[in-house]
Amino acid sequence: MVLETLPLGVFVLDADLNVVRVNRAGARALSCGADAGVPLARFLPDDRVALVQELLREAFRSRHVGSIEEEMIVAGDAKIFRLTAAPVESASDRAAHAVLLVEDVTRAKGLERQMLLTERLTTAGRLAAGVAHELNNPLATIAGCAESLQGRLGHGDSATSAAADDFRHYLGLIEEEAYRCKEITGSLLQFVRDPGSRRDPTDLNGVVLKAVELLARQSRFAASRVTTELDPALPPLAANEGQLRQVCLGLASNALEAMDGRGTLTIRSRLVRGEIEIELEDEGPGIPEENLSRIFDPFFTTKPPGQGTGLGLAIAQGIVTDHGGRIEVRSAPGKGSVFRVVLPL
Structure with a gap:
């Protein structure tokens, strides 16, 4: 009865890793039945069977608690579980059974990742704003100079020479790329903009x-x-x-x-x-x-x-x-x- 009140999934296993008992939370976590006497492997995704079996066998061998966190596909959904294996000592001082605790930590891990991402974005945002401000002025100067030189090459005899054509081509590239860089810095500034705009x-x-x-x-x-x-x-x-x-x-x-x-x-x-x-x-x-x-x-x-x-x-x-x-x-x-x-x- 106590097992059924626990929020964690609990699987009691024998030395052959057959299920002796599973509570409702465990059956719900792995989307399986509460069948006893069947191999635990039947309840696990194929690509995680060997990993979980090794965790349990190590618990039997060492008589120590072991824990891992793994992503599994259960009923078509990707979930992250914390799996904890613990040996259960018998009267003969031999581990005859083990308990596997199954805890769904998907939401907690998602929040943790979101917090880390938020911290990284905050830092990146400050850096991006500073870089964008510093780059905008020299980029404007480069683009302006290239535009001005193109205008000068458009007048006089030199405008028809092959060299002038090359100059014009490369100045056009300089101008184009400078404005593209300004567009990127503008996007960075927009990304870290002050949200308090007029509505x-x-x-x-x-x-x-x-x-x-x-x-x-x-x-x-x-x-x-x-x-x-x-x-x-x-x-x-x-x-x-x-x-x-x-x-x-x-x-x-x-x-x-x-x-x-x-x-x-x-x-x-x-x-x-x-x-x-x-x-x-x-x-x-x-x-x-x-x-x-x-x-x-x-x-x-x-x-x-x-x-x-x-x-x-x-x-x-x-x-x-x-x-x-x-x-x-x-x-x-x-x-x-x-x-x-x-x-x-």
């Missing part, structure tokens, strides 16, 4: 339409098709219009780049239970499952070098979070992606 009554349908208009002016998206399904009765929202336009632009740009001129991007707005939803659904290749949990991580990108900083989605999530909202994602390879921005009224 005014904002028409989110207008924000979406403005973003669509800006995208239509970009030649790289000329072959793309964007449609809107906007709720005309959408109430105004206290928000920073510029920041939310940036979110819409970023999410829409990612979707259009993913589709590469094929398919349609549909942007919808609606009011659902006191929250405004802006949904962007594309017909692109979708996001691999292994990347879904990382797409909002700063500096994570699957784009080729030079085509993305990996800060766009992190910035978008930061803006939406500052507004008290969230971004939900649904995607599967070959089936496109749906990004839903949810903002409370």
